[in-house]
């Protein structure tokens with residue numbers, strides 16, 4: 187029997203290059219918005235931490251705007267990929283750290299910016315992780331959190347979580363906006379600003395990137411095809427299984 191973290195390491199250990207190449211991860215209006223927010227609010231000498239950095243796309247987007255960025259992930263192969271790509275891009279101020287969001291190996295008040303993108307839905311102890319992110323932020327520092335949003339409608343949400351888990355055994359849960367606001371407030375980030383964008387997911391590349399076994403690909407298709415009209419419409423499910431989810435961005439400041 188494996189722990190959830192072991193499952194995650196198996197899932198991501200061999201897929202680092204696929205995530206570096208993935209257009210869903212390498213692009214997106216959320217990255218442009220993140221750059222704009224950081225450029226206008228974080229001083230040029232800023233120290234940043236990217237939690238669950240994966241192949242490093244958020245770190246690469248923010249690197250021109252900070253003096254130092256630590257890219258943290260539990261997966262060694264992901265961190266190898268980040269180091270190689272950072273060197274190729276000339277970002278010598280990107281460092282790596284191997285750990286989890288729930289266990290940030292940094293002193294209190296170490297960073298001006300703590301950020302994370304498309305990772306929090308893998309964290310088993312999200313409330314504790316957000317408190318840890320708050321702990322390592324300096325007073326007045328900023329939190330930038332980007333992730334796939336859960337749905338407020340329970341029927342639609344059940345279908346979204348089901349296909350996510352069938353595709354990726356390391357999926358935990360996409361949180362809806364109301365859940366995010368409650369979690370963020372509990373961690374000390376009241377009044378977080380929020381913005382969201384629809385993201386179309388190409389079915390074939392989505393399951394290929396995660397090496398989803400064909401038996402589970404068939405199960406996902408069955409769930410999608412049998413889904414009621416409300417779900418088909420809310421997730422814009424297409425005939426080949428491609429669909430649309432929502433990416434949410436939260437921006438908050440730690441109290442001084």
Ligand SMILES: C[S@@+](CC[C@H](N)C(=O)[O-])C[C@H]1O[C@@H](n2cnc3c(N)ncnc32)[C@H](O)[C@@H]1O
Nearest residue numbers: 198211238239240243244261286287303305308
């Ligand atoms: C989809 S990738 C991240 C994408 C990346 N942040 C980007 O902007 O393209 C998800 C990452 O979350 C990491 N992860 C999973 N569980 C984690 C945890 N508990 N703490 C931190 N990172 C975790 C995985 O190892 C994986 O590299």
